Amino acid sequence: MRTTVMNGLMVQWGQRLETLSTDEVAARCGLHPTLVERLVALGLIESLDGRTDRFPPDVTLRLQRALRLRRDLGLSYNGAALVLELLDRIEDLERRLEQYEHQSNRWKYKTP
Amino acid sequence: MDFKDYYAILGVSKTASQDEIQHAYRKLARQYHPDINKEPEAENRFKEIGEAYEVLKDPEKRQKYDRYGSAWKAAQQSGGTPPPGYEDVWFDFSGSSEDAFSGFSGFSSFFEQLFGRGGQRSGAWNNPGAGRRDSSWSWTMPSADQEAILSLTLEEAARGGQREISLTDPETGQTKTYAVKIPKGIRPGQRIRLAKLGGQGTGRGPAGDLYLNVELLPNAAFRLEGRDLYTTLAVAPWEAALGAEATLSTLDGNVRVKIPAGSSSGRRIRLKGRGFPDAKSGAGDLYAEIEIVVPKSLSDDERRLFEELAQRSTFQPRAAETKSRA
Numbered sequence: 001m002r003t004t005v006m007n008g009l010m011v012q013w014g015q016r017l018e019t020l021s022t023d024e025v026a027a028r029c030g031l032h033p034t035l036v037e038r039l040v041a042l043g044l045i046e047s048l049d050g051r052t053d054r055f056p057p058d059v060t061l062r063l064q065r066a067l068r069l070r071r072d073l074g075l076s077y078n079g080a081a082l083v084l085e086l087l088d089r090i091e092d093l094e095r096r097l098e099q100y101e102h103q104s105n106r107w108k109y110k111t112p
Numbered sequence: 113m114d115f116k117d118y119y120a121i122l123g124v125s126k127t128a129s130q131d132e133i134q135h136a137y138r139k140l141a142r143q144y145h146p147d148i149n150k151e152p153e154a155e156n157r158f159k160e161i162g163e164a165y166e167v168l169k170d171p172e173k174r175q176k177y178d179r180y181g182s183a184w185k186a187a188q189q190s191g192g193t194p195p196p197g198y199e200d201v202w203f204d205f206s207g208s209s210e211d212a213f214s215g216f217s218g219f220s221s222f223f224e225q226l227f228g229r230g231g232q233r234s235g236a237w238n239n240p241g242a243g244r245r246d247s248s249w250s251w252t253m254p255s256a257d258q259e260a261i262l263s264l265t266l267e268e269a270a271r272g273g274q275r276e277i278s279l280t281d282p283e284t285g286q287t288k289t290y291a292v293k294i295p296k297g298i299r300p301g302q303r304i305r306l307a308k309l310g311g312q313g314t315g316r317g318p319a320g321d322l323y324l325n326v327e328l329l330p331n332a333a334f335r336l337e338g339r340d341l342y343t344t345l346a347v348a349p350w351e352a353a354l355g356a357e358a359t360l361s362t363l364d365g366n367v368r369v370k371i372p373a374g375s376s377s378g379r380r381i382r383l384k385g386r387g388f389p390d391a392k393s394g395a396g397d398l399y400a401e402i403e404i405v406v407p408k409s410l411s412d413d414e415r416r417l418f419e420e421l422a423q424r425s426t427f428q429p430r431a432a433e434t435k436s437r438a
Contacts, residue, residue, distance in 0.1 A: 028257060028320070058303055058323055060257040065147045072145055072162075073138075087148065095300065102335050 019054040028060045029067070039063070044081040116222045118164035118177065126178070130169065137165040163223050258310040259303075262324035264294065266331040270363050270389055272296030279309065279322070292324070297389035299336070300328045333361065339396025341387045346405045347371055360400050362386045369400060377404045 022040075026033040039045055044066055048054045066080040075083065119126050122136045143149065144158040167173045260277075268275065272294045280287045292304065303323045310320025328336065335342040345360055355373030359366050362383070369381055380399045387396030410418065 057305060057321065058257075060320075061259050061323060064257070068147055069145065072158075073141055083148070091301075098330075099335055099337065102330065 018057065019048060020057055020059065021055070022053050025055050025059060025063065029063050031063075031067075036063075039066070039077060042077055042081060044077060044084070114222060115181070116160070116164070118167050118181075121160050121164040122168065124168075130171070133165070133168045137161060137169070141165075167223070257320040257323065259323040259325055261327055262292075262294075262304065263327045263329050264298070265329050266334055266336065267363065268294065269298050269300075269326065269328060270296070272298070277324075295391070297391055297395075298326050299339075299388070300326055302326050334363070336388055339388045339390045339393070341396065341398045343398065343400050344403045345369070345371070345381065345400040346403050347375070349404055349406060352376065352402065352404050362398055363388070371402065375402050377402055 020028070022033050022036050025031075025045075026036045029036075036045075040047060045055065045059045045063055048056060062084060066077065066084060069075050069080040069083055070077060119128070122133060122140065124132055124136045128136070140161045141158065144154045144161060146155040146158055149158075167177050262275070262277070264275070273296075274291045275294050276289055276291050278287050278289050290306070290309070292306065294304065298304070303325055306322040306324065308319045309322035333343055341363065343360070345358060347356065347358065351358070351371055352375045353373065355375075356371045357368055358371055360369045360383075363386070367383065367386070369383065371381070372379075379402045381402065383398040383400065385395045386398035389395045407414065
């Protein structure tokens with residue numbers, strides 16, 4: 001089997017990373033650029049410093065998630081944005097809960 | 113091809129009203145939507161639910177399903193062929209979009225035999241090629257960017273390095289292996305982007321990217337909080353009281369640490385820069401939390417000494433507590 005070596009680029013670290021313009025985001029997600037602008041105004045996705053037309057490349061993942069939620073569950077864009085925010089919060093809480101459980105398990109099961 | 117009990121899938125009775133069916137569907141769709149439910153089975157469940165609803169929401173389709181569905185089941189159980197007259201049953205299913213709840217494409221072959229495929233009037237039994245396309249159900253949007261989970265041990269994430277991942281091309285079925293370079297000090301929730309490894313773009317669109325969402329596997333010794341690591345250091349009561357030196361394992365080898373005299377359980381010893389690496393702001397710190405442990409059984413000698421200590425000591429461990437309660 002052939003193995004190709006890929007350079008993984010970390011998205012969140014401000015290393016030299018290509019960004020996407022509104023038009024590029026629109027093209028990648030199959031949307032009209034005006035709709036992308038509307039979704040930015042709605043706060044569903046955010047540009048890199050909140051003002052310019054540059055987006056982190058993984059913004060497309062969030063956008064697609066919102067579009068699927070809207071399509072499959074009959075949500076409005078606003079509703080989809082709310083769901084995504086709540087999902088982020090749940091994820092954060094789950095991570096914290098995991099840490100907490102890790103800590104308390106240690107006290108419970110540790111046998112010196 | 114298996115018979116699908118659409119009523120059972122939606123958890124409704126055969127006599128359920130259209131309202132009840134819609135209610136059951138909406139509830140299950142919210143529960144199993146793959147963007148909401150992370151269980152690996154959720155996507156298949158969601159697909160099934162969508163298919164069941166597609167049939168049962170439409171009185172005409174539902175009637176056909178009721179009629180031919182049970183005959184189908186009987187034929188299957190007796191090992192026979194589908195019921196006679198089957199080849200005349202087709203339904204022009206073209207993904208009506210008047211309902212907001214209709215984002216489905218690619219149904220099971222059972223569905224396609226029963227109702228035909230979208231846009232093609234060909235669910236007929238005597239045309240085996242028609243309904244048998246192995247439908248890859250797509251709940252994805254046109255964009256070709258995709259994501260996957262990459263589980264790493266704490267050590268792998270801290271050190272970085274190479275990790276092999278296998279990707280199967282859904283069209284050709286070929287599996288390719290890629291060695292992904294993992295940046296040193298990657299943390300849970302961060303993403304690695306692999307350019308052009310996502311799905312095919314639509315039309316002449318460029319190939320999408322693949323994002324790997326990093327997750328950390330649980331680690332018995334260390335807990336990660338931000339850039340800092342937490343661990344425990346077990347000490348004997350006399351070590352805690354008198355102070356001592358102990359060996360502590362860190363992510364990069366063992367170090368000797370000083371336990372200050374008079375350390376109670378919970379006291380943290382900070383080892384600067386021994387935490388989780390971070391390319392931007394330098395490594396975090398390692399905190400070793402002292403935990404006083406006592407021998408489960410005492411030797412005669414130890415018992416005598418502890419008893420002597422108990423008699424002579426004036427230490428009142430609960431004094432502060434009692435005072436604050438008063």
